[in-house]
Amino acid sequence: MNRPITDAGVAGLAIHEGRAELLEEIMTLAPVETTEPTPVRRHRRVLPLVAAAAAVVAVAGGATWLGRAGGPGSAVSATPAADAPELAVLDAAGWRLEHARVDDAGGELDYVAADGAEVEIDWRPADQYAGYLADREDLGPGDRVEVLGAPARLWSYAADDHTALREVVGAHLLEVRGSHLSRAAYDDVLADLGPLRTEDLAARLPSAAFTADGYTRPGAEARGLPAAPERPALIRAPGWSLGVDDSVFWERGDARVLMTTVGNVPDAFAYDRYLGADVRRPIRVLGQRALLAEWREGDVQYRVAALSATPSTLLIFEGTGLTRAAFLDAVASAQWVSKEDYEAAVAGQG
Template identity: 30%
Template sequence: MTDEHLDRLVRDADPYRPDVVRHLDGARHALLEEIMSVPPVHCLLEPPQPRPRGMVRRTAGALAAAAVLTGVLAVPAVLPDHQDDRPAAPAGTPVVYSAAALKAAEDNPRLLINRPGWKVETVYGFAKQQGTIRFRNGRQELEMNWYPAGDYDGFRADRLTVGKPEPVTIDSWPGDRFTYNAGDFAVLLRPRDGVFVELRTGGYWPRDMLDRVLTDVVRVDARTWLAALPAEVITPDRVAVEAAKVLADIPLPPRFDAAALGDIGANDPYHFGAEVTGRVGCAWIAEWLRARRTGDDAALQRATEALRGSHQWRVLHQMNEKGDWPEVFWEIADGFVAGSPKATYAQGLGCA
């Protein structure tokens, strides 16, 4: 793989690089009766399908200003059986969420699509005022990304180059619709609670269909939002257990704090694996650079062997069937093993 090929993979891994930001063509249990502040949501949550090959990670690291979506998940009226090994709670048993999970939910806009047929394809982020969720219904995609409120003016100025804004309201949340062409739209919601949200269509969207779907997007409380998440999404209360599984066969760098992974947010398994391995990779690279700078040959050898051994990490092989993040990781690691690091390593792995 040439440097040019690696640069292209890294660039394409970032769905919010500047040239795309301007023209993005993207987007279980029933809660107890006492949650009276949220209107009933009546739709069917379909299980997410695997992403096609080519999906490379974009998490809250530095691969870009992580475009990540709000919590938009359909809440089922008729709940499907759990497909994992977790026992379902007995009828009438309150669902208990950890403080970390509740905080992560409370810190994002918590939007749900109250319309049958929509399924979640990708979920990642929900930390540091950034997150992404992408929904699909047949040929239509709706991707929701949220960002810190401080970025709103720049986003809106850019969207004004697309066309004249048309006022819209999503569950009492005001915003503007921008039309790229007859079937391609963006909806930019104004800052609220420290964040703003952009909804981006993918596929062909007749205007009347978009208008109907927007009327079915609702903002809910944290418990409703968490109850709507697919079982495979790794929420903050599950990070420690799931991270231990990912790290089981991975040598850890000196002073690596696995507990610090708790700020990852909520992610589907692919993006979770990318976030964890990215942090480990960055830490080993930092150790490699330190050792070379100080002449610590033993430490340099340990770091080199750890990066070389990444080709055997189980999680990367599992992820390699779904996207290109492992290929990017290995190419960067191989550069350090060979003693000729790629200049793009920090961008590629999201190193701070």
């Protein structure tokens, strides 16, 4: 026979001691907040403990969630608003549309401001959301925010480089990337986004946006090359061709070595993105101690050499499609160069 649960019965349960022990264990295991990117601690016990503690708190005094829903003072809805738009535009004063392209796979709108700030709005099919989220979570859990009435997660690559990935609304995911913007200015951009429905695309965008080359504002300057890192380097190994898209990379056959930087991370060995790598060992690159990290995702084997380029910035070489020996030979040929030499090489693409 089931006994009824009463308030008096709940009050008499010896749960307070258990709750205190669980919360103490969580605080012991939980990561301390640092500057971006937020670390990802891979303690397998944390989630079960959080779930158990949440159950204890719920029994003791109602549904109280332990954790931060977003930035200070933020409140994020659990589900998209019924009228949340699938897409977004940035029609706020001070921004102009530089480039637009729409096709069956999604679309991209690029905006610039007079001070050089850039905002890129991308939308893709809803079934790609999980892959996008997994990639962004390499930077940590992110902050929970709201974008046009729907929950989103926000990450900062650097102090002036941010992205927000919104949960699926309708048939699309939506991502908003802001560059050369402080976090406060980026938050203002998110607040200034305007709604755009898929059926209104043709009416709101230039007709050239629906062509293979897309729309580029008449008189707009060509999209700039990737900015030189604060302390740039170049791979000098023979047989490698320098290429440029959103980043600088070198190719040899099917092998590729990408060079990038990550801000607000002083030590490669403490960078959480690489803590779960299959291989982690010290090597020498560019005359200093570096981390060699290796892991596999599906059929792709990743090899990374990461080192401190400045007291707060990592320089990273990420290789795919090559053996460890070939990767180490490539990064061993890297040399520090001046920004002038770097920019000349990148402008000439080798």
